[in-house]
Amino acid sequence: KAGVTQTPRYLIKTRGQQVTLSCSPISGHRSVSWYQQTPGQGLQFLFEYFSETQRNKGNFPGRFSGRQFSNSRSEMNVSTLELGDSALYLCASSQTFGDRQVLGTFGSGTRLTVV
Amino acid sequence: GDSVTQMEGPVTLSEEAFLTINCTYTATGYPSLFWYVQYPGEGLQLLLKATKADDKGSNKGFEATYRKETTSFHLEKGSVQVSDSAVYFCALSAGQAGTALIFGKGTTLSVSS
Numbered sequence: 695k696a697g698v699t700q701t702p703r704y705l706i707k708t709r710g711q712q713v714t715l716s717c718s719p720i721s722g723h724r725s726v727s728w729y730q731q732t733p734g735q736g737l738q739f740l741f742e743y744f745s746e747t748q749r750n751k752g753n754f755p756g757r758f759s760g761r762q763f764s765n766s767r768s769e770m771n772v773s774t775l776e777l778g779d780s781a782l783y784l785c786a787s788s789q790t791f792g793d794r795q796v797l798g799t800f801g802s803g804t805r806l807t808v809v
Numbered sequence: 810g811d812s813v814t815q816m817e818g819p820v821t822l823s824e825e826a827f828l829t830i831n832c833t834y835t836a837t838g839y840p841s842l843f844w845y846v847q848y849p850g851e852g853l854q855l856l857l858k859a860t861k862a863d864d865k866g867s868n869k870g871f872e873a874t875y876r877k878e879t880t881s882f883h884l885e886k887g888s889v890q891v892s893d894s895a896v897y898f899c900a901l902s903a904g905q906a907g908t909a910l911i912f913g914k915g916t917t918l919s920v921s922s
Contacts, residue, residue, distance in 0.1 A: 739909035750909060784852055800853040
């Protein structure tokens with residue numbers, strides 16, 4: 695069973711640019727969550743998508759957005775990049791049964807460097 | 810809001826030493842508790858979990874017991890190996906669909922031979 699695939703693994707962007715990261719969940723998993731990991735703030739929740747709908751959102755500015763496609767693949771977009779957006783971005787895919795969520799699996803992450 | 814506090818690192822041990830990494834939490838209701846491990850350059854791997862009070866999670870020689878009375882979930886291993894060197898994260902989840910994992914800051918473990 696293939697794991698969670700995140701692409702690209704590494705990315706270097708310039709301040710002011712925008713970036714799109716991709717996450718392909720485990721087959722059959724319909725929930726995808728995104729997290730940002732930085733040395734200063736640690737791991738912080740960005741948002742979660744299920745069946746193409748955002749169900750939950752963390753405390754990040756509107757420059758951070760996401761979407762999910764009908765095949766459950768998800769993308770997150772960061773516009774007008776700032777130096778502080780440099781981070782490891784992790785996604786996790788999960789199964790949901792009714793109102794309960796079964797813990798998912800994390801991908802290896804995308805390392806974004808903003809210069 | 811819900812939060813997780815874990816001991817600051819780094820923790821430096823010799824091979825075969827006993828390991829304890831403390832983790833306490835604040836949460837409403839009855840969250841599930843987790844320990845994740847992150848090796849250099851990699852994502853997060855679930856190490857163990859416990860979903861209700863007094864549950865003991867265990868994996869690869871690591872153990873942690875969900876203590877509701879002390880709101881703790883301390884990670885222990887009787888004899889660490891060099892290959893256990895990594896960053897360890899304690900986390901909680903309310904469990905409802907769509908809810909986020911809330912992580913501690915992480916503890917770096919370095920084991921020398």
